[in-house]
Amino acid sequence: MAKHNIILTKQGKTANGTIQLTGSKSECNRALIIETLSDGKVKVENMSDAADAVLLRDILQLQARGNELVLVYTHTVKDNGEIVESGPEEAIGTHVKSEINIGPAGTAMRFLTAFLPLLNKNIVLTGSERMQQRPIGILVDAMRKLGATIDYEKNDGYPPINIQPGFEQQTNIIEIKGNISSQYITALLLIAAKLPQGLELHIQGELTSKPYVEMTLAMLNQAGIRHTWTDNVISIEHQDFAETTLLVEPDWSAASYWYAIAALSDEAELFLPGLTSYSLQGDSVITEIMANFGITSVFKDGGVYLTKEAKPVVRKIFDMKECPDLAQTVIVVCAALGHEATFTGLETLKIKETDRVLALQTELAKIGVKLIEKGQVYKLDCSERNLPQRMFISTYDDHRMAMAFAPLAILIPELEVEDAEVVSKSYPAFWIDLAKVGFQSEPIA
Numbered sequence: 058m059a060k061h062n063i064i065l066t067k068q069g070k071t072a073n074g075t076i077q078l079t080g081s082k083s084e085c086n087r088a089l090i091i092e093t094l095s096d097g098k099v100k101v102e103n104m105s106d107a108a109d110a111v112l113l114r115d116i117l118q119l120q121a122r123g124n125e126l127v128l129v130y131t132h133t134v135k136d137n138g139e140i141v142e143s144g145p146e147e148a149i150g151t152h153v154k155s156e157i158n159i160g161p162a163g164t165a166m167r168f169l170t171a172f173l174p175l176l177n178k179n180i181v182l183t184g185s186e187r188m189q190q191r192p193i194g195i196l197v198d199a200m201r202k203l204g205a206t207i208d209y210e211k212n213d214g215y216p217p218i219n220i221q222p223g224f225e226q227q228t229n230i231i232e233i234k235g236n237i238s239s240q241y242i243t244a245l246l247l248i249a250a251k252l253p254q255g256l257e258l259h260i261q262g263e264l265t266s267k268p269y270v271e272m273t274l275a276m277l278n279q280a281g282i283r284h285t286w287t288d289n290v291i292s293i294e295h296q297d298f299a300e301t302t303l304l305v306e307p308d309w310s311a312a313s314y315w316y317a318i319a320a321l322s323d324e325a326e327l328f329l330p331g332l333t334s335y336s337l338q339g340d341s342v343i344t345e346i347m348a349n350f351g352i353t354s355v356f357k358d359g360g361v362y363l364t365k366e367a368k369p370v371v372r373k374i375f376d377m378k379e380c381p382d383l384a385q386t387v388i389v390v391c392a393a394l395g396h397e398a399t400f401t402g403l404e405t406l407k408i409k410e411t412d413r414v415l416a417l418q419t420e421l422a423k424i425g426v427k428l429i430e431k432g433q434v435y436k437l438d439c440s441e442r443n444l445p446q447r448m449f450i451s452t453y454d455d456h457r458m459a460m461a462f463a464p465l466a467i468l469i470p471e472l473e474v475e476d477a478e479v480v481s482k483s484y485p486a487f488w489i490d491l492a493k494v495g496f497q498s499e500p501i502a
């Protein structure tokens with residue numbers, strides 16, 4: 058599929074306006090799984106426009122029809138986020154094998170790896186080329202111990218996986234490594250209450266992206282599912298969902314790009330409706346991080362107002378372990394301002410939509426900034442920083458590369474961004490919203 062680049066420009070260094078962000082893809086994908094598991098008791102409000110969420114919803118709606126023959130479609134998400142259904146499915150004798158392709162959607166891949174075995178059907182779950190390089194072995198091992206039969210179609214430890222019918226719970230005690238992806242833990246917690254024996258999850262070692270696990274438990278709690286969390290053990294007994302509506306909040310990771318725009322502007326007055334200071338999303342910590350860059354967040358009128366005040370940046374160390382999706386936003390802002398900071402907690406970035414550390418290093422080199430890896434610590438060296446008149450940004454099939462670098466158009470007269478549609482994974486209206494505060498994007502034929 059052809060990728061379309063754009064030239065992004067910005068007149069003036071002010072950003073004023075109101076931006077209604079779409080729903081959080083993290084909250085929405087949890088809500089969709091909970092809705093399906095609750096057999097209609099739980100409803101989802103403020104469905105996200107994120108392509109990853111729309112795709113998961115469509116897949117779950119097909120499954121929910123509850124009939125073997127509905128599993129005859131393959132879903133593929135195209136580069137522009139469009140979902141294509143194809144079928145009918147390949148029938149092997151009387152046995153129907155179905156394939157679900159979830160494209161680049163990491164949470165959907167992980168949540169479905171735990172959810173689909175409960176359906177007692179033969180399903181191959183696959184994803185984009187990159188998804189086939191993102192590890193799933195820790196979760197598959199856990200599901201196998203629980204009683205699922207799952208085979209690898211290509212490489213051990215990676216999608217595609219072949220899920221067999223006949224799940225019967227063998228144990229309720231699972232040990233799982235916490236330092237690779239919290240999504241494995243969330244996936245197991247989401248199905249825990251449905252398991253006949255419940256689940257006792259023993260998290261081994263460090264837990265990365267912890268706020269995402271807390272989000273999962275908070276949303277389950279809203280849906281009537283109780284848990285205990287003592288030291289490294291999270292327990293959920295077999296129990297029923299309660300009737301409720303899960304309201305998906307606007308996406309704080311998406312809000313971070315507006316904070317970045319404010320940070321690089323001389324003046325900014327932005328209003329982001331629907332965001333609250335008591336969000337379930339750990340990425341709401343962007344308010345604290347960006348206070349260092351002179352951005353004040355005031356919560357009123359049902360949203361957050363951002364204003365910019367010029368002040369020197371003092372903070373030198375940023376730990377991104379609990380908010381990995383903010384790493385690109387904050388690193389690019391520091392690089393653009395020439396602020397030499399140190400970053401920790403970047404380990405998981407290498408297994409996301411792309412190797413984000415490498416992608417950052419490559420793109421920042423274009424403005425003379427180095428992101429130097431020293432073990433677990435990354436140092437930004439801005440001694441040769443030089444903002445050019447024109448710059449080309451490669452985006453590596455990563456929505457966050459496009460969105461984190463876009464604010465640079467405030468400082469660089471002409472910014473060419475590769476594959477503009479990449480943003481649809483989490484924030485399809487990104488370029489339209491930028492236009493509301495004076496950015497122009499011209500497609501390149």
Ligand SMILES: O=C(O)C1=C[C@@H](OP(=O)(O)O)[C@@H](O)[C@H](O)C1
Pocket residue numbers: 082083084164237238239240243265266269381382405
């Ligand atoms: O559970 C979630 O919704 C997510 C968890 C995080 O992943 P890891 O736990 O793999 O860091 C985050 O990066 C991702 O965008 C969404």
Ligand SMILES: C=C(OP(=O)(O)O)C(=O)O
Pocket residue numbers: 161162163164165382409410457483
């Ligand atoms: C890592 C991300 O997503 P996922 O893991 O769901 O693909 C992200 O949105 O930054």
